[in-house]
Amino acid sequence: MDGTTFKLATWNVNSIRIRMELLKKFTAQENPDVVCIQEVKAKEEDFPFEEVRALGYPHIALYGMAGYNGVCILSKTPLKDVEQKNWVGKTDARHICAKVFDDIEINNIYIPAGGDIPDPIANLSFAHKLTFMDDVAEWWEQHRKTYAGRKMIVCGDFNVAPLENDVWNHRQMLKIVSHTPVEIERLTRLKNSLNFVDVLRKFHPEPEKAYSWWSYRNPNWQTNNKGRRLDHIWTTPNLEDRLVAVKILKEARNWERPSDHVPVIAEIKR
Numbered sequence: 271m272d273g274t275t276f277k278l279a280t281w282n283v284n285s286i287r288i289r290m291e292l293l294k295k296f297t298a299q300e301n302p303d304v305v306c307i308q309e310v311k312a313k314e315e316d317f318p319f320e321e322v323r324a325l326g327y328p329h330i331a332l333y334g335m336a337g338y339n340g341v342c343i344l345s346k347t348p349l350k351d352v353e354q355k356n357w358v359g360k361t362d363a364r365h366i367c368a369k370v371f372d373d374i375e376i377n378n379i380y381i382p383a384g385g386d387i388p389d390p391i392a393n394l395s396f397a398h399k400l401t402f403m404d405d406v407a408e409w410w411e412q413h414r415k416t417y418a419g420r421k422m423i424v425c426g427d428f429n430v431a432p433l434e435n436d437v438w439n440h441r442q443m444l445k446i447v448s449h450t451p452v453e454i455e456r457l458t459r460l461k462n463s464l465n466f467v468d469v470l471r472k473f474h475p476e477p478e479k480a481y482s483w484w485s486y487r488n489p490n491w492q493t494n495n496k497g498r499r500l501d502h503i504w505t506t507p508n509l510e511d512r513l514v515a516v517k518i519l520k521e522a523r524n525w526e527r528p529s530d531h532v533p534v535i536a537e538i539k540r
Contacts, residue, residue: 271333275514275537276303278376282483282499282531285311286342290321292525297325300519300535303346304370306378308427310340310363311530314516318344335363341378341426343368351375351379357405358398365406370538373510374504379406388450393522396447410463417464417506423538425503428530430457435476436499448498466504469512469516482518483531492524503536512539 279302282288286307297305305327310317322330327344333354334340340363343349349368356362367377377431382402384396410417430453434440443449461468474480488496494498505513514537522532 273540275539276371277535277537278304278306278423278503279533280306280378280427280503281309281310281531281533282380282422282427282501284309284466284529284531287312287316287318288527290318290419291530292471292522292528293322294325294521296522296533297327300533301534304322304376305344306376306425306459307344308340308378308380309338310334310342312336312340317419323466324360325526331366331368333363333366333490335402339363341366341380343376343378345370347371357371357409359400370468371416374421374423377422377426379424379428381426381428381430383429384453385449386447388447389443389451400452400456403430403453403460407456407460407463412458414464419508420506421509422466422506423503423509423536424505425501425502425534426501428457429500431498431500432457432461433471433476433499435479438479438481438494438496438498448500451459461504465507467507467510469503469505469513470499470518470534472513473509473516480518482534483518486490486530501531501534503534505538511526513537514539 271339313334329345329349331352332342336425354366381401384399385393387393388398388438431437432454482501484491484497516536519533
């Protein structure tokens with residue numbers, strides 16, 4: 271940050287304790303001011319607070335769980351008005367929000383993956399995913415007056431690749447969880463609930479291919495590039511003219527013991 275802009279990153283690390291060395295490498299290389307992490311996979315008593323603070327992030331907002339899920343916000347500057355919401359009646363650590371610079375609200379969300387079968391009757395995990403997106407969309411739709419004028423960033427692992435060029439093969443992926451029409455419809459409703467701006471696509475519109483996830487089950491991922499864009503940064507329209515740049519750090523997928531997701535980083539005017 272040069273004083274006039276700040277950098278925000280979102281990253282599903284797939285266990286912060288396993289990925290601490292990569293977090294150290296990432297923060298040293300990219301120097302983000304705020305890092306939103308999903309799949310923390312640690313309760314508060316197991317979270318590596320001291321190691322994270324040693325990286326230059328003294329301000330930490332955490333909603334953790336043992337073994338899976340969990341979200342946190344790491345910040346160089348103070349966080350205020352920290353909140354967490356639970357949707358679908360589950361306390362499963364999928365949302366946390368806080369304000370930075372007094373007036374920008376950051377929402378870090380981890381949308382359920384949904385399992386392998388795109389049928390909400392045969393697959394309760396898929397039903398949970400759809401209901402979760404409905405619940406979040408309904409919340410923002412019902413509270414539009416409350417949120418009117420609020421500067422918001424919504425980011426995280428949304429587990430949906432909504433556009434044709436967010437997946438390696440649109441036609442083949444239409445029957446695969448993360449790119450089915452019903453998921454895309456739900457995520458589109460969520461995006462439209464407060465008219466959010468897709469930061470990546472503002473700078474890299476379709477038909478440019480863009481991915482943030484490559485499966486562990488695909489050892490030839492670098493050659494065949496069968497990826498999906500599951501990780502997103504959105505802003506409310508009142509921040510759109512303050513967006514400076516965005517990038518996906520693909521090289522992180524090739525680091526030692528990597529997450530299957532890579533960081534997405536946006537630079538924004540304060």
